[in-house]
Amino acid sequence: YLESFMKAYEQNIEITLKNWSDALSDLLPNGEVVKKQALEQKFYERHLNFVKGLLNHFLKAEIARRIPERKDKIFACFNRVLVRDSTCFKVHESLRDAFPSSYTKGNQKATARLQTTYDITNKCFTFFDLCSYCDNDQKAAGQILEQAEKGDLVIQDLGYQKFTVYKDLNEKEIYLLTKWSYGTILTDRDTGERVNLLSYLRKYGFIDKQVYLGKEKVKVRIVATALPE
Numbered sequence: 001y002l003e004s005f006m007k008a009y010e011q012n013i014e015i016t017l018k019n020w021s022d023a024l025s026d027l028l029p030n031g032e033v034v035k036k037q038a039l040e041q042k043f044y045e046r047h048l049n050f051v052k053g054l055l056n057h058f059l060k061a062e063i064a065r066r067i068p069e070r071k072d073k074i075f076a077c078f079n080r081v082l083v084r085d086s087t088c089f090k091v092h093e094s095l096r097d098a099f100p101s102s103y104t105k106g107n108q109k110a111t112a113r114l115q116t117t118y119d120i121t122n123k124c125f126t127f128f129d130l131c132s133y134c135d136n137d138q139k140a141a142g143q144i145l146e147q148a149e150k151g152d153l154v155i156q157d158l159g160y161q162k163f164t165v166y167k168d169l170n171e172k173e174i175y176l177l178t179k180w181s182y183g184t185i186l187t188d189r190d191t192g193e194r195v196n197l198l199s200y201l202r203k204y205g206f207i208d209k210q211v212y213l214g215k216e217k218v219k220v221r222i223v224a225t226a227l228p229e
Contacts, residue, residue, distance in 0.1 A: 056125050063123065078175065079151035081120040084144060084160060088113050088133050101133045115140050117147055141165045148174045163216040170219055180213075180222060187212040189219070201226040 017036035024034045042050075075081045091099055091110045101111035111133035119126045127147050129140070137159030145168055148154055153175040161181055169176050180186075186195040189210045200207050206225045213220045 052128055055128065060124055075120065075153065078121070078153040079149060080122065081153045081155065082126065082144070082148055083118045083120060084116070084154065084156040086113050086115045086137055086140070086159075099132045115143065117144070138162060142168075145169070145172070148172070150174060153177060163214050163218050166213070166218045166220070167216065180224070184214050186222060187217065195222075197222075197224065 017039050021034045021036040021039050024039075025032065028034065088111050090101075091112050093107070093110050095112075096108050096110040099110045099112045101109040103109070113131050113133050113135055115127070115129040115131065115137075116125055117127035118124075127143070129143065131140075137157075138161065141160045141162035142165050144154055144156075144160075145165065148169070150173045154169065155177045158179050158181050161178070166176060180197075186197060187193070188195055189212055195209070195211055197207070201224060208223045209221070211220060211222050212218065213222075
């Protein structure tokens with residue numbers, strides 16, 4: 001299955017049941033044929049792990065081909081390094097009830113969102129979740145608590161910002177690397193005074209400090225440097 005899928009992909013053939021079954025048939029001996037109906041019968045929940053495995057193998061091969069091997073040991077102190085992100089793609093309009101999206105000229109479109117987690121350490125995806133475009137990243141913020149373990153490093157953008165999740169990660173001794181959201185309150189953990197980041201950077205040019213984040217007082221370390229105009 002993987003070899004035939006890769007063959008179709010590399011030849012820029014649209015991945016339809018018919019094209020995939022043709023590519024699969026070309027790989028079989030003695031003129032054997034795989035019908036598209038036979039492939040369609042594989043699309044059941046009991047085959048979900050197989051499809052996830054197929055996708056993982058395909059993506060792992062693509063990443064290995066495109067991204068060079070890291071030579072440094074920057075992540076050596078962590079158990080695993082998990083990178084989270086989501087991607088959206090259009091699906092047929094007949095699926096708009098399951099994957100509602102925006103409206104164009106009064107007609108609702110269908111767009112799916114795929115939540116993913118990639119393990120840099122072991123070079124594989126550890127999580128896939130297919131949902132609607134309307135299910136934004138913040139709604140999925142807590143999913144990482146079921147994936148990450150003590151000693152892992154999670155890297156994510158501000159779309160997943162949720163301070164209650166940050167606190168839970170701290171309690172589980174899971175590391176998190178993310179951006180600071182402009183306007184979010186920073187409080188010095190030693191003095192209890194509010195940190196004015198701009199003033200601090202203008203004075204010192206650099207900050208590496210233990211602070212509380214937000215009104216929820218999440219314990220974090222902030223690292224920032226002033227940039228030239």
